[in-house]
Amino acid sequence: MLQIDQLVFTAWGRRFFDRATVTLPIGGKVGLVGRNGVGKSTLFKLILGELSPDGGDIGVPKAARIGSVDQEHPATPVSLLDTILAADVEREALHAELETAEPERMGDIYMRLTEIDADRAPARAGEILSGLGFSTADLARPMAEFSGGWRMRVALAAALFAQPDLLLLDEPTNYLDLEGALWLEARLKKYPHSALIISHDRELLNNSVDYILHITEQRLDFYTGGYDDFERQRAEKLRLQAASRSKQEAERAHLQSFVDRFRAKASKAAQAQSRMKRLAKLQPIAATIEERVAPFTLPSPPRPLAPPLMRLEGVNVGYDGNVVLRGLNLRLDVDDRIGLLGVNGAGKSTFAKMAAGALPIMTGNMQRERRIQVGWFHQHQIEALDPADTPLDIIRRERLDLGESGHRSTLARFGIGFDKQSTTVADLSGGERARLLLNMVAMEAPHLLILDEPTNHLDIDSRRALLDALNDYQGAVILITHDRSLMELVADRLWLAADGTVAPFDGDMDDYARLVLERAGSAAPSQMAAPGRKKRRVA
Ligand SMILES: Nc1ncnc2c1ncn2[C@@H]1O[C@H](COP(=O)(O)OP(=O)(O)OP(=O)(O)O)[C@@H](O)[C@H]1O
Numbered sequence: 223m224l225q226i227d228q229l230v231f232t233a234w235g236r237r238f239f240d241r242a243t244v245t246l247p248i249g250g251k252v253g254l255v256g257r258n259g260v261g262k263s264t265l266f267k268l269i270l271g272e273l274s275p276d277g278g279d280i281g282v283p284k285a286a287r288i289g290s291v292d293q294e295h296p297a298t299p300v301s302l303l304d305t306i307l308a309a310d311v312e313r314e315a316l317h318a319e320l321e322t323a324e325p326e327r328m329g330d331i332y333m334r335l336t337e338i339d340a341d342r343a344p345a346r347a348g349e350i351l352s353g354l355g356f357s358t359a360d361l362a363r364p365m366a367e368f369s370g371g372w373r374m375r376v377a378l379a380a381a382l383f384a385q386p387d388l389l390l391l392d393e394p395t396n397y398l399d400l401e402g403a404l405w406l407e408a409r410l411k412k413y414p415h416s417a418l419i420i421s422h423d424r425e426l427l428n429n430s431v432d433y434i435l436h437i438t439e440q441r442l443d444f445y446t447g448g449y450d451d452f453e454r455q456r457a458e459k460l461r462l463q464a465a466s467r468s469k470q471e472a473e474r475a476h477l478q479s480f481v482d483r484f485r486a487k488a489s490k491a492a493q494a495q496s497r498m499k500r501l502a503k504l505q506p507i508a509a510t511i512e513e514r515v516a517p518f519t520l521p522s523p524p525r526p527l528a529p530p531l532m533r534l535e536g537v538n539v540g541y542d543g544n545v546v547l548r549g550l551n552l553r554l555d556v557d558d559r560i561g562l563l564g565v566n567g568a569g570k571s572t573f574a575k576m577a578a579g580a581l582p583i584m585t586g587n588m589q590r591e592r593r594i595q596v597g598w599f600h601q602h603q604i605e606a607l608d609p610a611d612t613p614l615d616i617i618r619r620e621r622l623d624l625g626e627s628g629h630r631s632t633l634a635r636f637g638i639g640f641d642k643q644s645t646t647v648a649d650l651s652g653g654e655r656a657r658l659l660l661n662m663v664a665m666e667a668p669h670l671l672i673l674d675e676p677t678n679h680l681d682i683d684s685r686r687a688l689l690d691a692l693n694d695y696q697g698a699v700i701l702i703t704h705d706r707s708l709m710e711l712v713a714d715r716l717w718l719a720a721d722g723t724v725a726p727f728d729g730d731m732d733d734y735a736r737l738v739l740e741r742a743g744s745a746a747p748s749q750m751a752a753p754g755r756k757k758r759r760v761a
């Protein structure tokens with residue numbers, strides 16, 4: 223479907239691809255993986271023609287339609303449903319043509335409309351929107367009424383609806399909740415054409431794709447299977463490579479010692495000569511570059527505070543007189559690890575804001591340890607970064623006490639290497655931005671870390687590094703994440719935001735996933751309860 227041949231691309235002072243070659247099978251679902259900043263989003267730009275290669279070819283069959291999620295999703299007065307329907311360009315064009323077409327052309331138009339199942343288009347659009355969390359009432363609302371995050375979902379829905387021959391998705395689960403992510407997994411699995419999906423989400427990569435394309439050492443390596451299969455195959459490949467390398471080194475040393483010993487002896491000169499030839503012929507086996515991610519540093523608070531950190535009794539909280547969460551009765555202790563669950567819009571972020579001390583309560587009693595220092599990470603911080611700032615500018619402002627070399631070494635410790643420290647925020651990759659902010663939030667050794675979707679944009683090994691750092695961290699944690707494995711490994715208590723309140727959840731993550739799918743199943747129109755959906759997680 224997609225043929226990349228001898229691709230060379232160099233930019234911003236480094237080479238991204240060096241004669242990378244791969245052919246993606248027709249109809250294949252392929253996960254595109256690799257370290258933060260390795261060039262995944264850049265590869266999409268090359269495929270879409272937004273950047274041009276320095277050498278080689280990127281080819282797709284002639285009439286193939288490539289579709290991706292628009293990063294621009296303007297707040298128009300057009301309704302949600304019409305916005306999605308417009309994404310099917312052919313159907314739109316046929317309908318427009320009907321208005322003015324000559325009678326003899328009409329037959330063809332109707333035939334084509336039937337072929338593409340145009341009548342069912344609104345129903346198909348509805349299924350997709352409902353799967354992504356929109357309600358029936360939303361369908362008629364103008365785009366302008368949705369927040370940026372929801373418009374992003376609309377763009378995703380539009381891309382799925384248009385059903386291009388090659389669908390390109392760049393970290394689609396970042397703006398979804400657990401419910402939406404589960405739905406998308408099932409949807410992608412049965413997507414009728416080819417799809418290339420950038421993702422750092424192990425569950426998605428295990429459940430929805432048949433192949434993995436790995437960007438490493440300026441190559442594109444293709445593997446069959448999901449992420450776990452890929453990891454296994456790659457580990458095996460590295461092991462074999464290391465083994466043949468050490469075997470070859472032993473042979474080389476043996477030949478060399480023979481040559482050295484007998485070069486002087488006339489009687490053995492011929493043998494020494496032939497061995498020297500063999501030595502010269504030995505192809506060096508490249509040492510694989512161990513790819514290591516920088517660890518996260520989450521410094522622990524210096525002195526523990528007296529428990530509890532926070533106690534809520536009959537608290538109502540919200541905005542402008544509108545209560546979002548009511549009747550909160552909760553207690554947070556100094557070493558609690560709380561996992562906060564709930565669908566988008568259930569009030570998780572409102573709760574986080576209140577706990578961070580950035581939103582006053584309306585009524586009730588909130589006791590908060592006076593000296594508490596809170597580190598609060600959320601996605602809006604990333605959006606709020608000034609695109610013209612560089613990591614150096616940012617750290618300079620935050621740490622006036624450090625000199626230039628202190629600023630640079632602090633950034634390096636955060637995993638922002640020297641070469642990235644003067645890149646503007648606009649040009650940093652998503653993962654680089656997230657890494658910078660996460661480290662900054664924890665820099666002052668807070669007593670409570672509130673992490674609202676901290677893993678979005680982070681590559682899989684960075685997620686593991688974050689998990690390790692969280693395990694070492696001594697303070698309290700409130701974690702909001704749609705990353706099931708992280709939630710399971712960090713949280714020792716679960717709270718659920720639902721029905722206008724937050725309360726302890728009696729069950730584990732499997733119970734929660736089951737609850738979510740049951741609810742989605744009963745709320746959605748019958749055709750949405752696709753077979754693959756329920757089966758999968760109930761096991
Ligand atoms: N216009 C630019 N100027 C300078 N550097 C850039 C520019 N665009 C991208 N880069 C750098 O190129 C590298 C690759 O960026 P890209 O967005 O392709 O990474 P990615 O693999 O998608 O990473 P992530 O997983 O974090 O999204 C990054 O280090 C980024 O900082």
Ligand SMILES: [Mg+2]
Pocket residue numbers: 262263264392651652
């Ligand atoms: Mg990217």
